Amino acid sequence: xxxxxxxxxxVAVEISEVESYAGEIDPASHAYRGRTQRNAVMFxxxxxxxxxxxxxxxxxVNLVCQPEGTPEAVLLRAGRIVAGEEAARAxxxxxGRPVTARELARGPARLCQALDIDRDLDGADVCDPASPLRIxxxxxxxxxxxxxxxxxxxxxxxxxxxxxFWRDGDPTVxxxxxHVPRRRLGPTGT
DNA sequence: CGTCGGATAATCT
DNA sequence: GATTATCCGACGA
Numbered sequence: 001x002x003x004x005x006x007x008x009x010x011v012a013v014e015i016s017e018v019e020s021y022a023g024e025i026d027p028a029s030h031a032y033r034g035r036t037q038r039n040a041v042m043f044x045x046x047x048x049x050x051x052x053x054x055x056x057x058x059x060x061v062n063l064v065c066q067p068e069g070t071p072e073a074v075l076l077r078a079g080r081i082v083a084g085e086e087a088a089r090a091x092x093x094x095x096g097r098p099v100t101a102r103e104l105a106r107g108p109a110r111l112c113q114a115l116d117i118d119r120d121l122d123g124a125d126v127c128d129p130a131s132p133l134r135i136x137x138x139x140x141x142x143x144x145x146x147x148x149x150x151x152x153x154x155x156x157x158x159x160x161x162x163x164x165f166w167r168d169g170d171p172t173v174x175x176x177x178x179h180v181p182r183r184r185l186g187p188t189g190t
Numbered sequence: 191c192g193t194c195g196g197a198t199a200a201t202c203t
Numbered sequence: 204g205a206t207t208a209t210c211c212g213a214c215g216a
Contacts, residue, residue, distance in 0.1 A: 019208070021208075028208070029208090030201095030208080033202085033203095036201080036202075037201090038200080038201065038202090052200090052201090052208085053199080053200060053201085054199095054200080054201090054207055054208070054209070055197085055198070055199085055200095055207060055209045055210080056197070056198030056199035056200070056207085056209095057197075057198055057199075057209080057210080058209050058210070060208060060209085062208090075208055077208085097211095097212095107209070107210070108208070108209075109209050109210065110209090110210080152208070153208075153209095154207085154208055154209070155208060156206090156207085156208095177209090179207095179208095180194095181206085181207095182195080182196095182206095182207095183205080183206090191215100191216080192214100192215080192216080193213105193214090193215090194212105194213085194214085195211105195212100195213090196210105196211090196212095196213105197209105197210090197211090199207105200207095201205105201206090201207090202204105202205090202206080202207105203204085203205080203206095
């Protein structure tokens with residue numbers, strides 16, 4: 001479970017879907033070609049959030065999983081809102097269109113929107129209970145979920161690796177979409 | 191339910 | 204200059 005405490009209140013999410021990115025051997029990882037300003041957190045100690053901006057408008061959050069120097073992380077792709085649904089809904093500025101609870105954190109960018117995560121939280125220590133962004137263990141006695149796996153969503157390279165994992169049957173898991181290369185047409189494009 | 195194209199800018203080569 | 208770990212609205216069935 002991941003929660004973020006802000007002035008708006010507390011929003012908590014039970015993660016239903018993740019993807020793994022292994023920097024040194026994975027061509028799809030942001031860390032594959034070495035350290036840059038953007039991915040520096042991936043090379044740091046585990047338990048910290050790596051937040052990046054993409055497609056000109058979206059944020060996505062990862063959790064670093066390996067010791068310092070080994071840039072591996074999991075992308076948090078989707079979750080179920082377990083607290084603060086009203087605050088999460090208020091962060092959505094879609095033109096008056098109603099949003100179901102299921103959709104609020106379905107997809108990596110929506111999850112960040114529901115939790116109000118942006119680059120200010122890049123590097124946050126999610127294992128520190130004093131951090132505004134932190135993880136909490138699953139409640140005692142909750143049954144272990146059945147985990148399914150398959151290819152990652154939207155990646156153009158290493159598309160054969162089945163490094164996406166999700167809670168089998170969970171309705172908040174995002175739909176699969178293969179990568180579609182698309183070129184932006186320039187003024188001279190035909 | 192499905193496919194399709196547009197939006198939009200940081201980041202990297 | 205090209206690419207992108209995405210989402211949304213429009214449209215068809």
